[in-house]
Amino acid sequence: MSIKLTNLTKDYGSGRGIFDLDLEINEGETVGFVGTNGSGKTTTIRSILGFIKPTSGTAEVNGLESWRHSSEIVKNIGYVPGEIAFPDLSTGTAFLKSQAEFLSVKDMTRCDELIKRLQLDPRANLKRMSKGMKQKTAIVAAFMSSPDIYLLDEPTTGLDPLMRDSFLDIVREEQKKGKTVLMSSHMFEELEPLCDRVALISDGKIVDIADMKKIRKPETREYKIEFFKKTEYQNFKKEGFLIVRDQPEYNQLTVRIDSKDINTLFNKLTAYGVRLIAEVKYNLEKYFKTNLNIKGEKDNVQ
Amino acid sequence: MFSKALFKQSVKANYLMWCIITFAVCFMLACVMLISGGGDIADVKNGVEDTIIKSEIEANIKGRAINYYELDEAALTEFDNYFIEEYAKSGNAETAYATAVGRLKQYADAVISGKGYSADSDEAMEITGLIFYTLNPKGAYNNFYASVNETPLTYDMSSVTSADRADYRKGYCKNASAIFLAGNMCSEENIDKMVKQLEDFGVTKDKYLSFGYSYSFIKHLANTTSLTYDTRLEYELDGLDKNSPDYDEKVSEVKLSLVGDITGGFLASLPEEVAEALQEVGSADLYNLIVGSIFYKMAGLLLPIIYVIMVSNSLIAGQVDSGSMAYVLSTSTKRDEVTFTQAAFLILSISAMMLMTTLTSVICLAIVSSPDITLTYGQLILMNLGAFMVLLAISGLCFMTSCIFNRSKKAMAIGGGLSMFFLVATMLGLFGSPVLPSVIRLSALNFFNYVTIISLFDTISIIEGTLAFLWKFAILLVMAGVCYAVGFVKFRKKDLPL
Numbered sequence: 001m002s003i004k005l006t007n008l009t010k011d012y013g014s015g016r017g018i019f020d021l022d023l024e025i026n027e028g029e030t031v032g033f034v035g036t037n038g039s040g041k042t043t044t045i046r047s048i049l050g051f052i053k054p055t056s057g058t059a060e061v062n063g064l065e066s067w068r069h070s071s072e073i074v075k076n077i078g079y080v081p082g083e084i085a086f087p088d089l090s091t092g093t094a095f096l097k098s099q100a101e102f103l104s105v106k107d108m109t110r111c112d113e114l115i116k117r118l119q120l121d122p123r124a125n126l127k128r129m130s131k132g133m134k135q136k137t138a139i140v141a142a143f144m145s146s147p148d149i150y151l152l153d154e155p156t157t158g159l160d161p162l163m164r165d166s167f168l169d170i171v172r173e174e175q176k177k178g179k180t181v182l183m184s185s186h187m188f189e190e191l192e193p194l195c196d197r198v199a200l201i202s203d204g205k206i207v208d209i210a211d212m213k214k215i216r217k218p219e220t221r222e223y224k225i226e227f228f229k230k231t232e233y234q235n236f237k238k239e240g241f242l243i244v245r246d247q248p249e250y251n252q253l254t255v256r257i258d259s260k261d262i263n264t265l266f267n268k269l270t271a272y273g274v275r276l277i278a279e280v281k282y283n284l285e286k287y288f289k290t291n292l293n294i295k296g297e298k299d300n301v302q
Numbered sequence: 303m304f305s306k307a308l309f310k311q312s313v314k315a316n317y318l319m320w321c322i323i324t325f326a327v328c329f330m331l332a333c334v335m336l337i338s339g340g341g342d343i344a345d346v347k348n349g350v351e352d353t354i355i356k357s358e359i360e361a362n363i364k365g366r367a368i369n370y371y372e373l374d375e376a377a378l379t380e381f382d383n384y385f386i387e388e389y390a391k392s393g394n395a396e397t398a399y400a401t402a403v404g405r406l407k408q409y410a411d412a413v414i415s416g417k418g419y420s421a422d423s424d425e426a427m428e429i430t431g432l433i434f435y436t437l438n439p440k441g442a443y444n445n446f447y448a449s450v451n452e453t454p455l456t457y458d459m460s461s462v463t464s465a466d467r468a469d470y471r472k473g474y475c476k477n478a479s480a481i482f483l484a485g486n487m488c489s490e491e492n493i494d495k496m497v498k499q500l501e502d503f504g505v506t507k508d509k510y511l512s513f514g515y516s517y518s519f520i521k522h523l524a525n526t527t528s529l530t531y532d533t534r535l536e537y538e539l540d541g542l543d544k545n546s547p548d549y550d551e552k553v554s555e556v557k558l559s560l561v562g563d564i565t566g567g568f569l570a571s572l573p574e575e576v577a578e579a580l581q582e583v584g585s586a587d588l589y590n591l592i593v594g595s596i597f598y599k600m601a602g603l604l605l606p607i608i609y610v611i612m613v614s615n616s617l618i619a620g621q622v623d624s625g626s627m628a629y630v631l632s633t634s635t636k637r638d639e640v641t642f643t644q645a646a647f648l649i650l651s652i653s654a655m656m657l658m659t660t661l662t663s664v665i666c667l668a669i670v671s672s673p674d675i676t677l678t679y680g681q682l683i684l685m686n687l688g689a690f691m692v693l694l695a696i697s698g699l700c701f702m703t704s705c706i707f708n709r710s711k712k713a714m715a716i717g718g719g720l721s722m723f724f725l726v727a728t729m730l731g732l733f734g735s736p737v738l739p740s741v742i743r744l745s746a747l748n749f750f751n752y753v754t755i756i757s758l759f760d761t762i763s764i765i766e767g768t769l770a771f772l773w774k775f776a777i778l779l780v781m782a783g784v785c786y787a788v789g790f791v792k793f794r795k796k797d798l799p800l
Contacts, residue, residue, distance in 0.1 A: 051628075051799075088315035088316075089314055
């Protein structure tokens with residue numbers, strides 16, 4: 001089950017919409033989708049579901065064009081909308097039952113299991129549910145038929161940190177089953193541990209796609225080292241390491257070295273009086289910041 | 303094409319409103335039918351009708367009274383002349399009287415043939431009877447006077463040559479003709495004749511008797527009428543020049559206008575438009591007007607139209623607006639399936655609602671079955687069908703806007719706004735429509751009847767039993783079909799912000 005976007009464009013006029021998106025999500029892959037509000041995440045997901053007709057280009061799910069085959073492709077998709085609004089039914093239970101009927105799900109054990117794991121009380125009145133409860137109900141509705149593809153539009157909004165972890169666990173289990181996931185968020189930290197790739201979308205265009213493997217296992221690492229004495233600080237500067245940040249007022253240096261040269265660094269350091277040593281984590285945020293800065297500079301130069 | 307789950311969901315979401323609105327409509331309908339059928343309306347209508355009929359009958363009585371009096375007066379004047387002539391010939395009062403009676407008989411026959419009646423007609427009997435009962439020669443007709451509890455009259459011949467003989471004769475004739483008229487009109491046979499003539503106006507014998515035309519009433523009326531006639535005639539004749547060559551002509555003219563004046567019926571004495579209007583009220587079926595044009599075409603449509611506006615909005619546009627349609631469409635339910643199921647729900651719910659009103663109305667009509675109500679069960683069912691057709695067309699309109707717009711506001715504003723406009727235009731149009739009696743009709747407002755589709759529900763045609771309402775129904779049906787079809791196509795093609 002794969003998703004393929006080819007030159008996908010939906011122009012709402014005055015610069016809003018999505019433009020020339022190219023993205024391929026392979027079966028079993030989890031792709032994150034980050035971007036500021038209004039950057040086009042939801043429009044992309046709606047196009048994949050076939051709810052909106054692209055101005056040009058195509059969205060394909062499993063080789064089927066989304067707009068024309070919407071009703072067929074959605075069979076395999078579990079969708080958590082970004083804006084949760086339920087049908088005019090009394091309680092969460094009624095909604096989930098109705099949803100099960102729509103999905104022709106007879107066996108409610110999966111549903112009950114999800115309810116238990118998310119600690120949801122579905123007997124509550126749908127109208128009086130809190131944001132978090134609505135979100136949980138929507139998640140249960142999307143996951144209970146065990147579809148092959150998940151389109152999750154900011155699925156963790158409103159969830160408390162504990163529930164967010166349970167939810168991420170559930171997604172992880174689905175990943176292990178080989179399901180394809182496209183999850184949008186504006187929080188890097190929740191995509192990081194989950195995704196194989198993360199696409200950054202800005203003003204309707206995919207700016208960059210980060211490969212999480214590379215971010216998780218970076219080729220270079222950075223360490224922040226603080227020395228007791230000024231003399232040691234000055235001596236270390238002469239050792240020949242690549243220094244990316246120099247803070248003489250604290251006797252601090254930040255060095256970048258190849259991952260394989262870590263031992264060399266530590267061996268050298270045994271001769272120095274080190275007050276503090278800490279690895280500066282390389283993460284998605286940093287990745288995009290550095291990458292976009294470089295790109296931005298390039299653009300400026302051009 | 304049909305999604306059971308979605309249908310169930312729509313039922314659950316809307317059944318409460320359906321129940322409340324249906325109950326309210328049926329309750330209103332029952333109130334309208336039972337209360338207005340309970341007599342109030344019939345009373346108003348009958349009141350107007352009775353006034354008209356009574357005044358017509360009275361005009362008739364007055365006319366006859368004058369007629370009788372004139373006949374009598376002329377006959378007795380002749381009789382007096384005969385008597386004087388015969389008495390001069392024979393010198394014997396007895397013989398003169400007898401011969402004069404004989405000549406009077408000839409005079410009566412001449413009058414009858416002069417008026418063109420055959421000798422054995424009812425009219426001939428009436429004229430002969432009138433003249434001879436009045437004269438009552440030698441108490442020959444005392445039994446007539448006894449039958450009406452009057453002392454038998456005797457025409458006094460002793461004062462035949464006195465100067466004030468004419469006054470005596472007139473007074474005698476007035477009294478006699480009044481007695482004869484009253485006695486005549488109170489006889490069973492004549493009452494039956496009268497009722498038969500009045501049958502067309504819905505007057506039964508009971509009703510006629512309830513008008514209270516008793517012997518004494520008629521006698522009094524006849525007396526005063528002939529007195530009025532006589533006095534006014536005298537006054538009018540005084541003003542004429544007796545020597546002018548066309549004197550006779552003028553006299554008959556005066557007489558004619560006097561008779562018209564005195565006997566003029568209620569309707570004849572009113573300005574023509576008012577008279578027509580009153581006749582209309584009399585002939586209009588107010589119950590049909592209230593049940594058909596006022597309830598089924600207006601008041602009774604209000605709540606179902608509100609239901610249609612709200613539900614058709616919540617079935618499509620509301621769900622797209624809020625985003626809950628995502629849960630339907632992300633479950634492999636096709637868009638066509640959604641529109642078809644929701645349209646089916648909408649139409650079925652309206653049908654069920656109108657079925658309930660049909661039942662209610664039929665039960666109510668069975669309860670109020672009064673003779674004044676001409677509404678039949680068939681007409682009543684057609685009324686319900688008409689209201690259903692209107693609702694079907696309006697539901698098509700609202701459903702179409704619901705399918706076209708993603709925002710409830712817009713769908714409601716356009717679909718609902720138009721629907722309410724149609725209803726309000728119908729209300730305004732009613733005041734200008736020909737179903738209202740012309741006195742209270744504002745014909746300028748009739749314009750509104752041409753801008754509302756509810757006019758295609760032709761209650762007049764249904765009541766009158768013509769078939770014009772059928773093709774109008776067909777137009778409504780086509781409108782509904784087109785609207786639903788446009789809605790289907792638009793919804794299939796549009797972007798959904800889900």
